[in-house]
Amino acid sequence: MTHYPLLFARRERVEGDGFIARVGISGRVLLTEEDGEFWVEGVNPGGMAANGKSANEALAQFCQDYLAVLFDIASDAKDFDGFREEVKRFFDDTSRPALREWEEAVQQVKAGEVDAEWLTKRPAETKLGVEVTLFSQPAATNNDLGEMALAA
Numbered sequence: 354m355t356h357y358p359l360l361f362a363r364r365e366r367v368e369g370d371g372f373i374a375r376v377g378i379s380g381r382v383l384l385t386e387e388d389g390e391f392w393v394e395g396v397n398p399g400g401m402a403a404n405g406k407s408a409n410e411a412l413a414q415f416c417q418d419y420l421a422v423l424f425d426i427a428s429d430a431k432d433f434d435g436f437r438e439e440v441k442r443f444f445d446d447t448s449r450p451a452l453r454e455w456e457e458a459v460q461q462v463k464a465g466e467v468d469a470e471w472l473t474k475r476p477a478e479t480k481l482g483v484e485v486t487l488f489s490q491p492a493a494t495n496n497d498l499g500e501m502a503l504a505a
Contacts, residue, residue, distance in 0.1 A: 355467060356458035357384040357408075358504040360475050361395075365420055366488070369427035369436050373488040376423055376440055379481050381504070382415065383455045384408060396455050397481055398422075399448030408471075437485040444483040459504050469503045477504035 361380040366373065381396035391411035395401035403418050405411035426443065430436035459477045461467040 354385060354387045356454055356461070357386075357467065357469055357472075358455045358458040358462060358477065359384055359393075359472070360477075360479050360504050363416065363419065365423055367423045367427045367436075369430050369433065372433040372436065374427070374433060374436060375484075375486050375488060377484040377486075378444065379479065380444065380483075381452075381455055381481065383451050383458065384411065394451045394454075395419075395448060396451045397447050398444045399446045399451060433487050440485050441483055455504075462503060472503040474503045479504070 359382045361382045362378065364375060364377045366375055368374075378398075380398060383394045383396060385392045385394070386408070390404055390406065391408045392402060392404045393411045393415040395415070398419070401415065401418060401422065403411055403414035405414055422443065423440065426439045427436055430439060458467065462477075
């Protein structure tokens with residue numbers, strides 16, 4: 354079984370009743386390869402997991418599920434402030450078991466025991482957080498596909 358500690362960065366546009374918001378996230382996920390299956394488990398945000406037959410398939414499913422959670426939060430929110438509060442609560446729900454495995458996997462990357470040439474590398478200490486902003490000036494420059502990077 355191989356664990357890949359990943360940094361998860363996304364920017365999503367989410368519509369709620371009476372508002373359009375941008376959610377920017379810098380979080381952590383753990384990608385695990387076991388017996389030909391790939392699993393992605395959220396660290397921040399915790400409580401999420403996805404799987405696939407390849408790393409890309411599992412990561413794509415995780416991103417789709419993450420967006421679905423944001424849409425669910427938006428549909429339940431009474432206003433933008435309520436949406437922002439719930440998104441922050443969702444992000445801050447850290448999975449402690451996944452965090453321990455993520456930190457151990459970072460040490461394996463630093464020791465040269467694990468590598469993923471198909472990913473860029475970023476310092477494991479990269480700042481984490483979530484930013485929820487109200488859209489006021491839509492522009493093409495707001496578009497962003499996000500990225501996954503190996504925490505090193």
